[in-house]
Amino acid sequence: MVRTNSNLKNFCKRYRFKTSASLLFFALFLFPNFLFSKEANEFCPGAGTIEVSELVGKFELSRDLRYFSTNNETLSIESILHTGPSLKLIDPQGKIPNFGNSPLDYWFCFHLRNSSEFVTNTIVFVKYPLLDELNFYDVYSDGSYAKRIQGRLFPFSSREIKYRGFGHLLSLSPGETRTLFLRVETQSSMSVPLYVAKEKDFYEFAMEDFILQGIYFGIVGVMTLYNLFVFFLVKDKAYIFYVIYLIFSAILFQLSLNGHIPIFFLPNSPEIVWNAHNLLYFIFLFTTFPMSITFMNLKESSRTGYKALKTMMFIPLVCILLLPLLPYRLMNQVGDYFSMILALGASVVSYYVAFIKRFRPARFFFYAFLVVIIGGIASLLKYMGVLPVNSFTENAFQISMAIEVILMAFGLGDRISIVRKEKEKIQLKAEIDKQKIMAFQKELILAQKLQESTLPQVIPESEGLRTKAGYIPASLVGGDFYDITKAGMVHISCLIADVTGHGVPAAIEAAMLKIAYTQSIHYASSPGRMLERINQSLVGNYKNQFLTAAAVFIDLNQKTLKVANAGHPALYWLKRKEREIQAIRPKGKLIGFSKELVYPEEEYPLAIGDKILLFTDGLWEAWERNEAGDKAYTDGSGEKELLKWLDRRWGDSIDELFASMEDYIRKRNKTTSPEDDITFILFEMV
Structure with a gap:
């Protein structure tokens, strides 16, 4: 027992220095670590710790991270680490951080731990690509840290991970726990969907995301080209x-x-x-x-x-x-x-x-x-x-x-x-219209032939009287009618009329008028009686249509002119001796107005050299135009201009006067068709 005690004392003496040295070593090297180091969760109090060795696929971090916001752009990681447990961090409570268009800077933090026996490569990534600047801070247990910067305001080459979002690679040693801080600022929407995944799982996710994006842009690109192709087809x-x-x-x-x-x-x-x-x-x-x-x-x-x-x-x-x-x-x-x-x-x-x-x-x-x-x-x-x-x-x-x-x-x-x-439908309608037009053209040709048959083919010549007649239709088939007939050796009968309308109906009406005129000329001995018989023949057959007409009888033996008028423009009597133009227009209503109409007559003596001009109102319209065919005078002024023009041509013969009138009308209708049919007849006593 004593020996034992003695041996114990000797042992203590022998190892006293060594024990003291060991205590001193412990005090100098281990105690400071307890004094200056912190537990990982003290850098980001309240945040959860994600066990990276157990991760499967991508893991959303909103349940484990904490965050705070600040308008202090100079706030550093050192001051945050120094603040430690006094940080006022907010728990997002499982909601992905999304703060709209915020001008503040946001700091996020969470913990990662590797409990496996192997080094684990982990990627922390943000899916939203419109963040201007992201600072990733790896904070180690001894308080040191590493910083990586990336964001939309930095070249793509500065990103650790070649990904449309932003990723940060961490290699965690066996048993290591690390705190990650993330600072985010942006001029766009402050949306920070944070995820963590093992490196292999991340690249699988990124590949799937890339394929889905490719499908979208493939669909849109193909449809864009398709619609461009259709545009070139249909214009x-x-x-x-x-x-x-x-x-x-x-x-x-x-x-x-x-x-x-x-x-x-x-x-x-x-x-x-x-x-x-x-x-x-x-x-x-x-x-x-x-x-x-x-x-x-x-x-x-x-x-x-x-x-x-x-x-x-x-x-x-x-x-x-x-x-x-x-x-x-x-x-x-x-x-x-x-x-x-x-x-x-x-x-x-x-x-x-x-x-x-x-x-x-x-x-x-x-x-x-x-x-x-x-x-x-x-x-x-x-x-x-x-x-x-x-x-x-x-x-x-x-x-x-x-x-x-x-x-x-x-x-x-x-x-x-x-x-x-x-x-x-348009093509079908166009084809129908084409057929109608062709049929109408045939009708017009037929109507033209019909109307031409109503007009005199040859102007009768009589001793003591020169005659010229001109006819210019406004369309293929006009609505004017005239006829000159020689009754005996010394009598000339003339009828000029303006039928309502143009085309086929006008041609039919002109044919009816021709028949009525032919019948009346054999029984009527004066122009008034002629108009009365024509009116009686046509009333009721014209379907409420009216026509104007003027009839003249010239007696070459007596040198007299008899005139009757049915609402037609006056004829002009160009008196050579007096050098004046007299307008002759007896009273009379339009043909077709009533069956019991009477047309009074007027009689005038003629002299050698006198001229008579009968015409339809289309002639006045020609004198309202200039040589370009445009309206140069107001409506109704054509009569006045025609009289001025005739007054300047007293010395012209009937041939010269007729040629001048034709030339005047032709120049004014060179670019545009006349608005109305033009008919004019010239007589000269010789």
Whole structure:
């Protein structure tokens, strides 16, 4: 026992120094670590710890992370780590962080732990690509940290992971627990859907996402080319406007919205990528207007809707001009609010055109736009922070655009069908009209022959009287009639008439008048009796049509002129001796007005050299025109101008006067047809 005690004392003496040295080593090296190091959860109090070795697929972090916001842009990670447990962190309570268009900076933190016996490569990533700057801080247990910066304002080469969103790679040693801080700022919507996945699982997810994006852009690209091809076939401007709309809305803007532009087009031009987003946004909104107006045919189907959209169309153009002058955030918000107004307004107009005006292609437009409205407003409200971030709000706009493209393809196809049917109707109508025109032309030719048969083929010549007659129809078949008949050796009978209308009816009426005139000439001994017999023959057969006429009898032996008139323009008696023109127009009503009409006569003595001019009122209209065929004088002034013209030609013979009149009329009808038939007859006593 003593030995034992003695041995114990010797042992203590021998190892006293060594024990003291061990205690000193423990005090110097281990105690400071307890003094200065912290547990991982003290850097981000309240946050959950994710066991990375147990991750399967991608894991959404909203249940485990904590966050706070600040307007202090100079806040550093050192000050946050120094604050430690006193940080006032917010629990998102399982909702993906989404704060709308916020000017604040947001800090997020959570813990990762690797309980396995192997190094685990893990990727933390944010799916939303419109974040300007993201600072990833790996905080180790000893308080040190590593920082990685990326974002939309940085070249694509600065990203650790070649992904349309933003990813950060962590290698966790066996048994290691690490705290991750993430600082985010952006001029766009502050939406931060944070996920974590093992490296292999992440790349599988990224590949699936890439394939789905490829399917979307493949559908849209094919439909764009298809509609462009259709445009070249049918030359309908609705198609080219729709192609332009697809290029900017469904392709370029979606490339920007989903973060593909820096991957494929401008990897080292972050400023261009950043500024191009709002520019593409407003161009997309602008192209909606011409597409909507032409597709729904608003100019004819809804004048109010047409004017409203034409007015609203200038707003995106003004916004494009203001982009260099106003802040990005403000213009982005303007675009969001305007797109909501446009979507609601276009849906109202398309509903009216589709279901009230019953324009069938507009129904496809309405349903397509309704889908876009649902998807677009869901995404807009997500960007504004009103709706939460989830699979629906994240993908609603892109899915709705794909559905819209398909529905609009049906609508444009239906439009082609309608246009084809309308074209067939037009072609059928054109063929029917062509047949009608051909039949009408045949009738006109027949009527022309009929009318030509009513006019005298040869002007009778008599000793002591020279005669000239001219006839210029306003159309293929005119409505004027005249005849000159020699009654005996010394009597000349002449009738001039203006039949109502032109064409076949006028030719038939002229034929009836010819028959009546031929009958009356054998029984009537004076011009008045001639008009009375013609009137009695035609009343009731003219179907309430009237005609004007003038009849003259010239007695070459007695050198007298007898005149009767039935509402016809006066004849002009050009007295050679007195050098004056006398208008002769006895009273008389139009033929066909009443059966019991009496036409009084007037008789005048003629002298050698006197001329008589009978004509229809179309002659006056010729004297109202200038040589270019345009109206040079007011209506009704032709008579006055004709008398002036005749007064300047007293010395002309009947041949010279007739040739001058023909030339005058021909020049004025060189470019335009006469408004009315022109008939004129000249007599000269010789």
